[in-house]
Amino acid sequence: MNDMRIVEREVETKAVKISARNCQVYYGETHAIKDVNIDIEDKTVTAFIGPSGCGKSTFLRCLNRMNDTIDVARVEGEILLDGEDIYDPKVDPVQLRAKVGMVFQKPNPFPKTIYDNVAYGPRIHGLAGNKADLDVIVEKSLRRGAIWDEVKDRLDAPGTGLSGGQQQRLCIARAVATEPEVLLMDEPCSALDPIATAQVEELIDELREQYSVVIVTHSMQQAARVSQKTAFFHLGNLVEFGETGQIFTNPQDPRTESYITGRIG
Amino acid sequence: MPVLWIVLIVLALGGVGYMLGRRRAMASADGDVRHLHSLPTYYGSNVALLTIAPALLFMGLWLLMQPILIERQIIGLIPESAIAEGSSRSLVMSDVRRVAEGLDTAVAQGAMTPDQADSIRTEFTDVRERLGRVGVALGSNVRPEVLRAAQHYRGLQARYSAIMTVLVLAVAVVGFGYSYLQTTKDFRARNVVETGIKSLLILASTIAILTTVGIILSMLFETRNFFSQYSWTNFFFGTTWSPSFSGRGGASQLGILPLLWGTLYISVVALLVAVPIGLFAAIYMSEYAGPKMRAIAKPLIEILAGIPTIVYGLFALITVGPMLRDYFAQPLGLGESSASVMTAGVVMGIMLIPFVSSLSDDIINAVPQSMRDGSLGLGATKSETIRQVVIPAALPGVVGAILLAASRAIGETMIVVLGAGAAARISLNPFEAMTTVTVKIVSQLTGDTDFASPETLVAFALGLTLFVITLGLNVLALYIVRKYREQYE
Numbered sequence: 001m002n003d004m005r006i007v008e009r010e011v012e013t014k015a016v017k018i019s020a021r022n023c024q025v026y027y028g029e030t031h032a033i034k035d036v037n038i039d040i041e042d043k044t045v046t047a048f049i050g051p052s053g054c055g056k057s058t059f060l061r062c063l064n065r066m067n068d069t070i071d072v073a074r075v076e077g078e079i080l081l082d083g084e085d086i087y088d089p090k091v092d093p094v095q096l097r098a099k100v101g102m103v104f105q106k107p108n109p110f111p112k113t114i115y116d117n118v119a120y121g122p123r124i125h126g127l128a129g130n131k132a133d134l135d136v137i138v139e140k141s142l143r144r145g146a147i148w149d150e151v152k153d154r155l156d157a158p159g160t161g162l163s164g165g166q167q168q169r170l171c172i173a174r175a176v177a178t179e180p181e182v183l184l185m186d187e188p189c190s191a192l193d194p195i196a197t198a199q200v201e202e203l204i205d206e207l208r209e210q211y212s213v214v215i216v217t218h219s220m221q222q223a224a225r226v227s228q229k230t231a232f233f234h235l236g237n238l239v240e241f242g243e244t245g246q247i248f249t250n251p252q253d254p255r256t257e258s259y260i261t262g263r264i265g
Numbered sequence: 266m267p268v269l270w271i272v273l274i275v276l277a278l279g280g281v282g283y284m285l286g287r288r289r290a291m292a293s294a295d296g297d298v299r300h301l302h303s304l305p306t307y308y309g310s311n312v313a314l315l316t317i318a319p320a321l322l323f324m325g326l327w328l329l330m331q332p333i334l335i336e337r338q339i340i341g342l343i344p345e346s347a348i349a350e351g352s353s354r355s356l357v358m359s360d361v362r363r364v365a366e367g368l369d370t371a372v373a374q375g376a377m378t379p380d381q382a383d384s385i386r387t388e389f390t391d392v393r394e395r396l397g398r399v400g401v402a403l404g405s406n407v408r409p410e411v412l413r414a415a416q417h418y419r420g421l422q423a424r425y426s427a428i429m430t431v432l433v434l435a436v437a438v439v440g441f442g443y444s445y446l447q448t449t450k451d452f453r454a455r456n457v458v459e460t461g462i463k464s465l466l467i468l469a470s471t472i473a474i475l476t477t478v479g480i481i482l483s484m485l486f487e488t489r490n491f492f493s494q495y496s497w498t499n500f501f502f503g504t505t506w507s508p509s510f511s512g513r514g515g516a517s518q519l520g521i522l523p524l525l526w527g528t529l530y531i532s533v534v535a536l537l538v539a540v541p542i543g544l545f546a547a548i549y550m551s552e553y554a555g556p557k558m559r560a561i562a563k564p565l566i567e568i569l570a571g572i573p574t575i576v577y578g579l580f581a582l583i584t585v586g587p588m589l590r591d592y593f594a595q596p597l598g599l600g601e602s603s604a605s606v607m608t609a610g611v612v613m614g615i616m617l618i619p620f621v622s623s624l625s626d627d628i629i630n631a632v633p634q635s636m637r638d639g640s641l642g643l644g645a646t647k648s649e650t651i652r653q654v655v656i657p658a659a660l661p662g663v664v665g666a667i668l669l670a671a672s673r674a675i676g677e678t679m680i681v682v683l684g685a686g687a688a689a690r691i692s693l694n695p696f697e698a699m700t701t702v703t704v705k706i707v708s709q710l711t712g713d714t715d716f717a718s719p720e721t722l723v724a725f726a727l728g729l730t731l732f733v734i735t736l737g738l739n740v741l742a743l744y745i746v747r748k749y750r751e752q753y754e
């Protein structure tokens with residue numbers, strides 16, 4: 001297959017952070033992810049694109065075992081993080097998720113204050129020695145989430161009282177506050193205006209210097225702007241995976257081409 | 266005509282009205298629904314509503330007023346001489362009613378013809394004996410004045426019922442005619458029906474509110490009677506409860522404090538048992554248990570809720586009480602009694618577990634999964650997620666559930682009678698017998714009571730106090746729930 005060749009070529013340049021081998025996901029009888037093989041590199045932004053319902057979120061959720069919380073979901077195959085199988089019984093999903101953070105498709109702030117929302121992760125992982133440290137972490141995270149200016153005067157207000165787009169950025173801030181090694185972002189800009197979107201994209205670019213970022217997006221422009229690698233999913237299959245530039249300018253698979261040019265979706 | 270028949274006729278008329286109204290609307294639009302202002306069913310409902318609702322409302326009001334009007338007229342007929350020493354007009358009136366009902370029964374069973382019922386005289390017939398034969402037992406021989414008043418009563422009743430039948434049917438027909446003639450294609454039937462339905466709903470809630478007000482007023486009235494005979498300071502601040510019963514000498518001491526103390530003590534023990542167990546069970550059920558486990562355990566816990574409280578009382582009396590005495594109270598030197606605050610509290614706590622657990626379970630399940638995902642996705646463990654996200658989100662509901670359980674505990678009677686005894690006492694020792702407000706309300710009202718002495722009237726003061734306390738709890742619950750809601754939404 002095409003993508004194997006591309007993967008092999010890329011492996012030489014950067015270390016592989018996560019790699020999936022023959023990954024299958026079933027929701028009861030539904031076969032949602034079919035035999036996906038992919039290598040996600042460190043210090044790289046990888047974009048997942050594809051029509052609605054093709055399994056992008058499902059596959060993303062496999063990468064930090066969030067599918068464990070769905071009773072009917074079943075994952076097969078291997079997913080390696082730094083060479084270790086994350087579905088191995090020895091692996092503690094709690095530790096895994098501290099390393100592989102996630103921003104969900106639907107904003108889900110806790111019914112707590114804005115401050116407590118962001119401080120949640122650092123508190124449970126003991127990242128702050130004292131209140132002053134925590135204040136610093138919270139401010140830094142909110143700034144990275146491009147929401148500090150809007151909420152700095154009301155950190156004690158409930159996070160659930162923010163607008164949809166603000167909640168989305170709060171959730172981004174909450175996820176980066178724990179300093180994960182890999183950040184999975186499921187349509188993080190779906191409810192954001194162009195300015196906030198630009199700020200979040202800036203954040204993603206900044207995160208790339210230390211971490212690996214995977215972003216699901218429906219915006220081709222966004223994928224082209226922020227990502228170095230792009231994966232195209234269709235009906236549960238990983239159709240094509242490669243350099244973003246190559247995927248957008250010279251797709252190998254006709255399905256990829258018609259999706260990018262807007263003929264399927 | 267019996268009321269049931271009237272209702273059926275009115276309903277049938279409404280049904281016919283529905284059909285006709287619909288048809289007339291369609292006819293006025295030349296059979297094309299699009300020319301109508303509203304859907305055809307609204308025209309039909311409008312006619313049905315205007316036929317049924319005013320007629321039935323009118324009948325309801327009439328039935329409320331009728332006995333009052335009749336009694337007004339009858340009571341004037343009873344001469345002073347017919348009122349025996351120590352009796353009163355209202356007692357004689359109730360005799361009249363009973364005899365009238367007896368005559369009705371006799372006619373219904375065929376033991377008398379209607380004419381006989383109207384014409385018998387105590388001078389020629391033993392009315393008491395004749396009524397006794399159809400199963401209506403009277404306390405004494407029927408006096409002529411009473412019999413005559415009863416016969417008059419029946420006459421009035423028949424007349425009023427006839428008038429009512431005519432009027433109700435007239436109202437129904439007028440409503441029918443009016444709304445039927447109103448039905449044209451431009452008539453805004455939908456708006457009228459909506460208003461009509463809204464009014465019915467408002468009426469229903471008004472009735473509920475008025476009933477509550479009525480209950481409170483009747484309690485207030487009797488309580489005022491009580492406080493006119495007994496000083497309120499002694500009632501609210503008295504620390505002794507020792508009523509003396511009818512005429513056996515000595516003044517009663519009716520201090521509420523020992524009863525309140527017992528009530529609160531037992532309720533607190535019950536909540537201490539029920540809240541942790543119920544809440545933990547709920548958390549296990551909703552967060553940890555698999556579907557199979559839940560399917561078995563949930564109904565099992567809920568069975569507890571179906572056990573009558575008297576059975577819990579027996580359990581307290583024969584099992585828990587002696588066990589607590591033998592294993593705790595006696596070895597610790599805290600008392601010899603098997604009836605104790607502990608016994609009643611523990612058993613009541615067991616009774617409350619399903620309340621707390623099934624309510625909390627529903628509330629915890631209502632916390633959206635995305636909330637848990639958010640926390641788990643940040644690397645929190647399951648119990649961290651539950652403690653810091655799920656429970657705070659569910660807290661207002663859980664507090665509501667706990668306060669509901671507290672209300673139940675405060676109002677519980679049977680378990681206390683059998684588990685804690687009937688001795689009013691203020692003591693810190695949980696292994697001593699104590700009692701509660703509800704138990705004393707029952708014991709003050711059982712047996713021969715005349716609702717005039719402070720010893721019986723005190724029951725109403727106790728009831729009202731209890732009501733105020735539970736009301737306070739509910740207000741507190743609302744306040745807490747609202748406060749958290751503001752914070753979280």
Ligand SMILES: Nc1ncnc2c1ncn2[C@@H]1O[C@H](COP(=O)(O)OP(=O)(O)OP(=O)(O)O)[C@@H](O)[C@H]1O
Binds near residue numbers: 053054105
């Ligand atoms: N919890 C679930 N239970 C059963 N089926 C599911 C569940 N979640 C997703 N699916 C199914 O799995 C398939 C992939 O869903 P997924 O959410 O991964 O799509 P997606 O690519 O993220 O779509 P979108 O772009 O609309 O978010 C869909 O057909 C969906 O119906």
Ligand SMILES: [Mg+2]
Binds near residue numbers: 186
């Ligand atoms: Mg999705």
